[in-house]
Amino acid sequence: xxxxxxxxxxxxKYLDFFKTKNHKVIQNASLIPQNDPTVLFTxxxxxxxxxxxxxxxxxxxxxxxxxxxxxxxxxxxxVGDESHHTFFEMLGNWNLGDYWKKEAIEYSLEFLTKIxxxxxxxxxxxxxxxxxxxxxxxxxxxxxxxxxIKKDKIKFxxxxxNWWGPAGxxxxxxxxxxxxxxxxxxxxxxxxxxxxxxxxxxxxxxxxNVDTGMGVERTLSILNNINDDYLTDAxxxxxxxxxxxxxxxxxxxxxxxxxxxxxxxxxxxSVFILSEKIQPSNTxxxxxxxxxxxxxxxYGRLIEIEDxxxxxxxxxxxxxxxxxxxxxxNKNFIVTGLNKEENQFKQTLNKxxxxxxxxxxxxxxxxxxxFLLYQSFxxxxxxxxxxxxKYKINFSENDFHEEEKRxxxxxxxxxxxxxxxxxxxxxxxxxxxxxxxxxxxEALTRILGKxxxxxxxxxxxxxxxxxxxxxxxxxxxxxxxxxxxxxEKIKENLSxxxxxxxxxxxxxSGAQGEFGHKYPNIVSVYTIEDPTEKRGWFSKEICxxxxxxxxxxxxxxxxxKEESSAAGIRRIKAxxx
Numbered sequence: 094x095x096x097x098x099x100x101x102x103x104x105x106k107y108l109d110f111f112k113t114k115n116h117k118v119i120q121n122a123s124l125i126p127q128n129d130p131t132v133l134f135t136x137x138x139x140x141x142x143x144x145x146x147x148x149x150x151x152x153x154x155x156x157x158x159x160x161x162x163x164x165x166x167x168x169x170x171x172v173g174d175e176s177h178h179t180f181f182e183m184l185g186n187w188n189l190g191d192y193w194k195k196e197a198i199e200y201s202l203e204f205l206t207k208i209x210x211x212x213x214x215x216x217x218x219x220x221x222x223x224x225x226x227x228x229x230x231x232x233x234x235x236x237x238x239x240x241x242i243k244k245d246k247i248k249f250x251x252x253x254x255n256w257w258g259p260a261g262x263x264x265x266x267x268x269x270x271x272x273x274x275x276x277x278x279x280x281x282x283x284x285x286x287x288x289x290x291x292x293x294x295x296x297x298x299x300x301x302n303v304d305t306g307m308g309v310e311r312t313l314s315i316l317n318n319i320n321d322d323y324l325t326d327a328x329x330x331x332x333x334x335x336x337x338x339x340x341x342x343x344x345x346x347x348x349x350x351x352x353x354x355x356x357x358x359x360x361x362x363s364v365f366i367l368s369e370k371i372q373p374s375n376t377x378x379x380x381x382x383x384x385x386x387x388x389x390x391x392y393g394r395l396i397e398i399e400d401x402x403x404x405x406x407x408x409x410x411x412x413x414x415x416x417x418x419x420x421x422x423n424k425n426f427i428v429t430g431l432n433k434e435e436n437q438f439k440q441t442l443n444k445x446x447x448x449x450x451x452x453x454x455x456x457x458x459x460x461x462x463x464f465l466l467y468q469s470f471x472x473x474x475x476x477x478x479x480x481x482x483k484y485k486i487n488f489s490e491n492d493f494h495e496e497e498k499r500x501x502x503x504x505x506x507x508x509x510x511x512x513x514x515x516x517x518x519x520x521x522x523x524x525x526x527x528x529x530x531x532x533x534x535e536a537l538t539r540i541l542g543k544x545x546x547x548x549x550x551x552x553x554x555x556x557x558x559x560x561x562x563x564x565x566x567x568x569x570x571x572x573x574x575x576x577x578x579x580x581e582k583i584k585e586n587l588s589x590x591x592x593x594x595x596x597x598x599x600x601x602s603g604a605q606g607e608f609g610h611k612y613p614n615i616v617s618v619y620t621i622e623d624p625t626e627k628r629g630w631f632s633k634e635i636c637x638x639x640x641x642x643x644x645x646x647x648x649x650x651x652x653x654k655e656e657s658s659a660a661g662i663r664r665i666k667a668x669x670x
């Protein structure tokens with residue numbers, strides 16, 4: 094199958110269109126979010142823009158657009174149909190306090206009908222129906238009608254369908270209007286006009302923002318008139334390789350086709366996570382990566398392929414390496430990571446088969462025993478069913494699902510209280526911790542040497558976490574020296590100053606940035622001034638904030654843990670009081 098339009102062409106059309114509407118293109122950000130401790134991955138294009146949605150001035154102005162790589166794991170169990178994905182690309186355009194509903198809707202319809210050539214009569218619309226917090230969005234509906242969308246093509250739905258946010262417990266949020274073609278959502282315009290307070294009140298925002306999103310993969314299916322994202326050029330090279338390895342024909346058998354989709358999706362997502370130098374582990378991003386690789390391997394067994402995960406790297410790179418240089422740069426790391434995890438999981442599966450045979454002696458497997466095989470030994474439900482048929486063992490899928498439901502409820506209870514802050518969290522405590530991170534970064538360089546590079550950070554209201562390149566465990570003396578230097582600079586009550594400048598000028602001036610992070614041409618630089626220093630400052634970093642005005646606001650700094658995060662990467666956790 095040859096695409097009428099490719100993913101590269103779609104992205105280019107989108108960005109070119111919004112350039113004509115005076116939008117500036119911003120670079121895609123890391124899959125590891127910098128300003129949101131409540132999620133493990135960047136889930137939308139708006140993640141890197143949080144400070145600006147909250148009112149901070151963006152260096153490139155009020156009109157922005159991008160294509161952002163994203164990972165969402167909430168629907169991981171739905172992957173296997175035609176349209177659910179773990180990794181996807183999101184097209185987005187933003188207005189930061191400039192135009193409003195009329196222009197946003199006009200741009201959407203113009204792009205869909207004039208650039209993508211979708212007939213207007215094929216487009217259906219939903220708008221917010223209104224509730225006690227916000228009125229019915231008749232304004233958007235009237236705009237759609239004025240542009241030629243018939244009244245019977247517009248439906249009003251409640252908060253569950255046509256409201257976005259806030260991302261955390263508080264912050265920007267508002268009604269949205271969605272566009273559908275052939276029953277599939279193609280685009281979503283969010284009108285951020287409210288701020289949800291801690292008291293559950295919805296107050297009008299001084300700066301009203303428009304946040305839009307269009308999924309590349311689903312849009313490609315619609316434009317190419319196929320109802321299967323896996324037949325677009327965003328997936329087809331991977332599917333073709335799986336066909337060769339398995340000697341199965343995609344689309345011929347329902348179960349085999351589902352397995353091939355899961356493998357293609359999960360290994361693609363794994364390749365992108367590995368490209369961020371994340372390794373499979375039992376915590377956070379590493380746990381998600383491990384789960385994706387192992388789930389792909391399980392479904393590989395169903396279509397009788399083994400030792401295959403790294404053989405899918407080349408087709409994935411053929412699709413994306415021109416857009417994401419980190420894939421090519423970290424190819425060896427990606428291949429090694431896939432091979433190592435696949436081999437390790439094969440051993441675990443063999444142990445699981447032995448465990449299964451122990452259960453099989455009673456000619457019955459309970460829901461609890463089946464879930465143990467699923468959770469601890471990586472058996473998919475399909476594999477449990479197959480093995481039970483093979484050994485003529487009684488097994489109730491309902492009992493399994495009951496046990497699975499109980500486990501999910503426990504997981505939700507645990508994760509629900511994991512982090513209290515979120516995208517909209519600019520609380521006093523997180524603001525102090527953001528600035529403390531800058532002091533820590535500079536202190537590490539001065540105590541351990543200039544080879545130190547930041548490799549990621551994560552901040553909640555309770556603590557900061559900072560990853561940096563270093564090849565050994567820190568000594569107690571070094572930890573005390575780092576703490577002491579940070580606390581000295583806090584006591585000196587140094588001024589923290591923000592300036593916007595060209596990226597090249599920022600780097601030339603000595604400003605530090607996160608290793609491997611992509612920055613726009615104009616950046617915000619935070620300088621912790623120090624008149625006792627020859628250069629006039631203690632720390633200078635490219636950052637989006639938030640930060641205190643004076644370091645004396647931070648309070649006492651204390652390192653509570655120092656540990657390994659990955660090969661050659663150390664992690665510090667610290668608190669302030």
